[in-house]
Amino acid sequence: MIILCDLAKLAKRHLLGAGRDLRRSASLCYDSPRVIRLYHVSKVYPPRFTALSDVSLAIEPGEFVFLTGPSGAGKTTLLRLLLGAETPTVGQVVIGGRNLVRLGRRGIAKLRRSTGMVFQDAKLLPGLPVLDNVALPAEAAGESSKEARRKAFALLRDLGLKDLVRRYPRSLSGGEQQRVALARALVNEPGLLLADEPTGNLDEESARRVVELMVRAHSGGATVVLATHDPQLLGAVSGRQITLRAGHLVDGGAAAE
Amino acid sequence: MRRFHPFYFVRRALANLRGAPRPAAVTASTIAIAIFLFGAFWVFGENLYRTLVGWAGEGDPLVVYAKRGLPPATTEALARQIQTQPEVARVRVIPPAEGLKDLRRTLGSDADVLEGIDAEVLPAIVSVGLRGTTLDPTVTELLAARIRHFEGVEMVDSQVAWIERFAKLGRWLMWVGIGWALILGFGSLLVIGNSARLAALTRKEEIEVLRLVGASEAFIVVPFFIEGAVQGLAGSLLGTGALAAAFFALERSLEDGSLLPLFTPSLAFLEPRLIVVLLTAGPLLGAIGSAGSARRYLRGVEL
Numbered sequence: 198m199i200i201l202c203d204l205a206k207l208a209k210r211h212l213l214g215a216g217r218d219l220r221r222s223a224s225l226c227y228d229s230p231r232v233i234r235l236y237h238v239s240k241v242y243p244p245r246f247t248a249l250s251d252v253s254l255a256i257e258p259g260e261f262v263f264l265t266g267p268s269g270a271g272k273t274t275l276l277r278l279l280l281g282a283e284t285p286t287v288g289q290v291v292i293g294g295r296n297l298v299r300l301g302r303r304g305i306a307k308l309r310r311s312t313g314m315v316f317q318d319a320k321l322l323p324g325l326p327v328l329d330n331v332a333l334p335a336e337a338a339g340e341s342s343k344e345a346r347r348k349a350f351a352l353l354r355d356l357g358l359k360d361l362v363r364r365y366p367r368s369l370s371g372g373e374q375q376r377v378a379l380a381r382a383l384v385n386e387p388g389l390l391l392a393d394e395p396t397g398n399l400d401e402e403s404a405r406r407v408v409e410l411m412v413r414a415h416s417g418g419a420t421v422v423l424a425t426h427d428p429q430l431l432g433a434v435s436g437r438q439i440t441l442r443a444g445h446l447v448d449g450g451a452a453a454e
Numbered sequence: 455m456r457r458f459h460p461f462y463f464v465r466r467a468l469a470n471l472r473g474a475p476r477p478a479a480v481t482a483s484t485i486a487i488a489i490f491l492f493g494a495f496w497v498f499g500e501n502l503y504r505t506l507v508g509w510a511g512e513g514d515p516l517v518v519y520a521k522r523g524l525p526p527a528t529t530e531a532l533a534r535q536i537q538t539q540p541e542v543a544r545v546r547v548i549p550p551a552e553g554l555k556d557l558r559r560t561l562g563s564d565a566d567v568l569e570g571i572d573a574e575v576l577p578a579i580v581s582v583g584l585r586g587t588t589l590d591p592t593v594t595e596l597l598a599a600r601i602r603h604f605e606g607v608e609m610v611d612s613q614v615a616w617i618e619r620f621a622k623l624g625r626w627l628m629w630v631g632i633g634w635a636l637i638l639g640f641g642s643l644l645v646i647g648n649s650a651r652l653a654a655l656t657r658k659e660e661i662e663v664l665r666l667v668g669a670s671e672a673f674i675v676v677p678f679f680i681e682g683a684v685q686g687l688a689g690s691l692l693g694t695g696a697l698a699a700a701f702f703a704l705e706r707s708l709e710d711g712s713l714l715p716l717f718t719p720s721l722a723f724l725e726p727r728l729i730v731v732l733l734t735a736g737p738l739l740g741a742i743g744s745a746g747s748a749r750r751y752l753r754g755v756e757l
Contacts, residue, residue, distance in 0.1 A: 282666065302671070309668030320663050324469055337669035342461040381667070 231293030231388055232258055233279065233420070238288035240274050240444075248274040250444040251288075256422065258388075261415045261436030264424040270441040272424035276391045279422065280314055281305035292389070310338040313382030313419075315392040319374040321366035321381070328353070328362040331380045338385050345384075352380050356410055372403025379410050390414050392423045396430060408433060459673070467680035474656065477649040478685050481744075484642040485689025485736045486696065492635030493697040493724060493732055499628020501721055506624060514546065516582035516594065518601055519609040522575070529578040532606045536580055541597050544583040550576040577608055591618050639739065646685070646743030650678055653744075654751040661752065671752055679745035686740020690733045698723065 233256040240249040249271045256262055264272045277283040278290050281297050290297040292308065300308065313334075321330045328349050335345035353359055358376055366374055375395055382390060392411060396404035404427070412434055415421045425431070431438065440448035471478050518536060520529050526549065533545045548556070551573040558565040582601075584594065591612075598610040654661060664674050705721050724732070 280666065306665075306668045306670050309666060312668075314666055320659065320666075322660050322663060324473055324660075333664070333669075334667035336459055336462050337664065337667050337673055342459060342465070345462075385668075 231420070232256070232291075233389070233422075234289075234291040235275075235278075236289040236291070238278065238285045238290060240271070240278065240283060241286045247444050249278075249285075249441075252441075252444075252446045253288075254439060254446060256420060258420055259415075259418060261412075261421045261434065262423065263431055263434075263436050263438045264422060264441065265426055265431065265438055266441035266447075267426060269443070271444040272426075272441055273393050274444075275441065276314070276393050276422065276424055279389070279391055280312060281308055310334065310385055311387050311389070313379075313385065313387040313390040313414075315375070315378050315382045315390070315395045317394040317397045319366070319371075319378040321374055321378060323366050326363050326365055327358070327369070327377050330366065330377060331384050334381060335384050349380070349384055352384055353377075356380055370403070372399050372406065375399060375403065375407050376410060379407060379414075383410075383414055386417075388419060390419045390421045392421070394424055394426075396425065396427055401429075404430065405433070459676075463676045463680055466677035467684065470653065470657070470677060470681055471684060474653060477652060478681070481642075481646050481649045481682075481685040481740065482688040482692065484645045485686050485739060486692035488635060488638040488642045488739075489690050489693025489732050489736055490697050491638055492632060493694060493728075494700070495628060495631020495635055496728065497697070497701060497722075497724060499624055499631060502624035502627065504722060514544075514581040514583045515613045516584065516598060516601075517611045517613070518580040518582060518607055519611070520578040520580065520606050521608045522577045524578055524606050526578070528606055529580070532604060533580045535604055536582055536601060539597060539600065541585055541593060542582055543585040546581045546583075548579040548581060550574055550578055553577075553579055639735075642689075643739060643743045646682060646740055647747035650682065650744040650747035651751055653678070653681070654748050671749065674752060675745050675748050678748035679741045682740035682742070682744025683737040684740070685744070686736035686738065687733075688736075689740065690736025693736070694724075694729060694732050 233254075235252055235254050238249055238252045239247065241247050252271075252275070264275060266272055274283060278285060278297070279292065281300065284298055295304070295308070297305070297308070321327075322333070325333070328346055331349035331353060332340075332342070332345040335348050336342060340348065350359075350362060353362055356376065356379075358373070358380060361369065361373060361377060366377070369377065375398075379392075379395065382392075390411065395407050395411075399407065408430060411421055411423065421436070423430075423436075438449045439446065518532075520532060524532075529547055529549070533547045536542055537545045553576045554568065554571070554573040557576075558568055561568065584597075594612050598612045601607060602610050661674055701721075701723050708721070
């Protein structure tokens, strides 16, 4: 699948129209996944709250990783570190060979364009219809509005959300909002998908649909890091489980070398 | 390769303006007031100056009194001599009889006091008009000093000094007004900045989401820039339009009251290039204030 994606991207670059056709046949086509390494990472919030303490771990390309632990364990902090939304107090976060601590604003923005993030509360922009919400990361990544919308529409159609394109977030159910948020996270075909309790507020059926989409992204080649404390979710999908407790890594974190 | 997104930016800016019309209206009104006052002071100062210069040019600011009893032929010769001076545009000889008639006309109903006075007690006058709109008192004084030494001259009276003083006052008023308007302009910049900061605060979540999906600073700020420019353009059009309406209404009312001839040559509105400057200033003020403030806000936000 990954080889097919790379071929489609190459063709898109050189042949434009032909690339589109190839990509359609490959459905979602993710950036090359990157190795993630955390070296002795601690995060302390002022005045003295330790969210993460000396966490070292490695996530290999294409892995599906569950980040588990009770509330306040440090799951969200870890995801935010991977997104470059936080800087570690101590230690280093390296993604695809790039140390996030040393990346400037531009470098972080570039990294985020190839990283999809889903939040517990969806964080859709209320003033934009679904299509524009989903197209937003593509526009931010430099696509023309027309191309970004075309990509967003194709993705929504593939994810079975075609009927929602003209609707505004406030008119959607929680499950629909979360699936749209997932579509937004996937529109740039990221190599890394981060999800923070995406099913936390959803009923069972909606949660199942969201997880299905994440599994689809994973089978498309993306590395998925999913923070959850939902045991049903853990049983539904096979993946490595990393457990945090009170900021400490207690299980499943193959240490980064 | 990253692209410029005119369609997205305009769409976002217009959506944001629609979403928060009140702050946008406040910003546009502030700019309109600043533009209106700046233009009003400019128009006032310019017209005052033009009127004074016009009076100086049309009237004769130098009056040469000939010695009493000077024969008309000698007075004519004196006038011809004055006419040869480079600064002089025209001369007009007012014989004593005509001078007395002018005096009677000026006194109106009190002209009786001149009853029985012989015109010969008055001196002949040579009224001197200056070339162009020379209002430099130094030049005029030097000319007056030269004329004082001419044969048959009793006295030279220059009215340039007070005209110049009025003109200076006019210019001073104009610059005071412009200074005031600039202060107002700076005030508008603060108002624009604050409303942009407010807009950024109300759109905190949107900015956060944009940041998290990898939007560059420019991508976030450009809609603010466009919003500011649109507000500024609206303010400029409103301010300049109101100024034009007020000006032409005033001109019409002066015409109706037959007061317009007082203004020489006539009342003038802003020059086209100044209108262009005013119409450009608003959008610039709005865009810079809005984008600058949003940018400062972004710099202070983590993520």
